[in-house]
Amino acid sequence: MNTPDPVRFYLEAGLRDSAAKGAHNFIGKVAAVLAAAGLKPEFLESTEAARRTGMALGGPTLTHMKPPVGAQGLTFRRVYHYPFWQIDQTDRRWDWDVAKAGFPVGGIEPKEAQRFYRFWKKRLFGDVRADNDGFAYIPLQGRLTEQRSFQTCAPLEVIQRTRAAWPDKRIIATLHPKEIYSEDEIAALESIADGDPLLEVRMGEMERLLPACDCVVTQNSSAAFNGYFFGKPAILFAKIDFHHIALRGDDPDSFVRIADHRPDYAKYIWWFWQDQSINAGHPSAQAKIAARLARFGWPIPQ
Numbered sequence: 001m002n003t004p005d006p007v008r009f010y011l012e013a014g015l016r017d018s019a020a021k022g023a024h025n026f027i028g029k030v031a032a033v034l035a036a037a038g039l040k041p042e043f044l045e046s047t048e049a050a051r052r053t054g055m056a057l058g059g060p061t062l063t064h065m066k067p068p069v070g071a072q073g074l075t076f077r078r079v080y081h082y083p084f085w086q087i088d089q090t091d092r093r094w095d096w097d098v099a100k101a102g103f104p105v106g107g108i109e110p111k112e113a114q115r116f117y118r119f120w121k122k123r124l125f126g127d128v129r130a131d132n133d134g135f136a137y138i139p140l141q142g143r144l145t146e147q148r149s150f151q152t153c154a155p156l157e158v159i160q161r162t163r164a165a166w167p168d169k170r171i172i173a174t175l176h177p178k179e180i181y182s183e184d185e186i187a188a189l190e191s192i193a194d195g196d197p198l199l200e201v202r203m204g205e206m207e208r209l210l211p212a213c214d215c216v217v218t219q220n221s222s223a224a225f226n227g228y229f230f231g232k233p234a235i236l237f238a239k240i241d242f243h244h245i246a247l248r249g250d251d252p253d254s255f256v257r258i259a260d261h262r263p264d265y266a267k268y269i270w271w272f273w274q275d276q277s278i279n280a281g282h283p284s285a286q287a288k289i290a291a292r293l294a295r296f297g298w299p300i301p302q
Helices: 013-020 025-036 048-057 110-125 155-165 183-194 206-212 222-230 254-260 265-275 285-295
Strands: 005-011 039-045 061-064 073-078 084-088 135-139 170-175 199-203 215-218 234-236
Touching: 005 013, 005 025, 005 048, 013 025, 013 039, 025 039, 025 285, 039 048, 084 285, 110 222, 110 265, 135 155, 135 206, 135 222, 155 170, 155 183, 155 215, 170 183, 170 206, 183 199, 206 222, 215 222, 222 234, 222 265, 234 254
Parallel strands: 005 039, 005 061, 061 073, 135 170, 135 215, 170 199, 215 234
Antiparallel strands: 073 084
16 A cells, blocks of 8 residues: 655644644635645654754745745745634745736626625624725835835835925824834834824834725735725735735835725735635635645646
């Protein structure tokens, strides 16, 4: 009797335990697809030592959120909210297949898109209504004074460019509750705020600010994606997977165009989640998992 070939999963400790017990919905569906193809999942903790060993062993691997392990390695991660997931060959969202795909707004059934959009808006945000209270919302992320390779500028410069474009507009910039900021970063932010009476700095509060803002201006914060559910247009200063209906921060005309920028949010959410992602709560989940694995050359029957 042949022993099934292993597929090693590299997971955080708690996620590994959940997967080993069969208690994780999405990983369980992946495991079922692998079993049908004669492959056996092995759940490992994603330590540096385990990853180094995996690189030497070779073979197919799946890693949660971090860079893939080995030449046949893939990464999987949640697409902003459960139960939506993606599998790709990089952990860089802006290099995913969906980021490179074109959004076919004309090929999507509008009634189904609206139904899907309304359902998930209520599921995620309840009956909160959108308004426009006259301010731009800038959710900051990490490394406030540093411009990384996928960014147009450093995060604090996003505030400065927004102010230069809109001299008289209120701006509310927020720090991310899970980020750790250095004293120098906070001092630089405070220096900008001290010289700008129309700039307010807060911690978190996405749920309160999204429905009330006029627009979202950010690097690539998921707050901009969540803003689509409230019809909030976005200007992005970094690469990301949900860029298709946002305006670009490196285009100086974006701050002018955003007043009339009203993409079809419902069609986009349907396409981005139901068509391009894996909905682990939908009957199509295992077929889409199989298709993604086969897309990257794994021996998975279609």
